[in-house]
Amino acid sequence: MTSESLQPEGAPARRTVVAAVGATGFALVLGACGAGEASDDGSGGGTGGAGAAAGSGDAVLAKTSDIPEGGGKVFAAQGVVVTQPVKGRFQAFSSKCTHQGCAVNRVADGVIACPCHHSEFSATDGSVKKGPATRPLPAKDISVTGEEIRLA
Structure with missing residues (x-):
């Protein structure tokens, strides 16, 4: 049995x-x-001097000199793209395209580009400049202290 x-x-x-x-x-x-990781709901800030992103361990993401004026840099491992639309002003956004989730791969001439379906986003505010994406890239919080950029 x-x-x-x-x-x-x-x-x-x-x-x-x-x-x-x-x-x-x-x-x-x-x-x-x-628990405590930042979400991609778009509620984050993204302006320089904003708080620090959960889960970043306060590690330095980049130096301000690493981010070209009018351009930016994609940090694939952290899922973030940092831009400097005008001298001394740093923004951060999710590097995940809002169309189908591909990773954006470059920033040039004020545009963040996705290679999968060629969506383009503003390096200033993450808004859609060219579809098929219809939603902006969610902002991410960063802090800029001296020459150091950290995820908030």
Whole structure:
């Protein structure tokens, strides 16, 4: 006689219960690992001097001299693009295109470009300059202290 045959009719098998408890615990651990990370909901600032992005560990993202005036730089590992639309003013946006989630790959002449479907965004405010994207790039918070740019 097996242990499963001793189960009341309609009750879940012991394996099912153990698997469900394990999956729930795993989900809780993963949720805790991601807690506090910045979202891409567009509510972040993005102007120089704004707070610091959660999960950045206060690491320096770049030096101000790394970001060309009128252009910018994509930081793929951090999922952010930092621009300097005018001298001394730094902006940051998600590097994930709002059309289908491809990563933008370059910034030039005031435009952030996505290679997948050729959407273009303003390096000043992340707004759509050319579709197929219809939503702007969400702003990311950065702080600029001296020569250091950090994710907020």
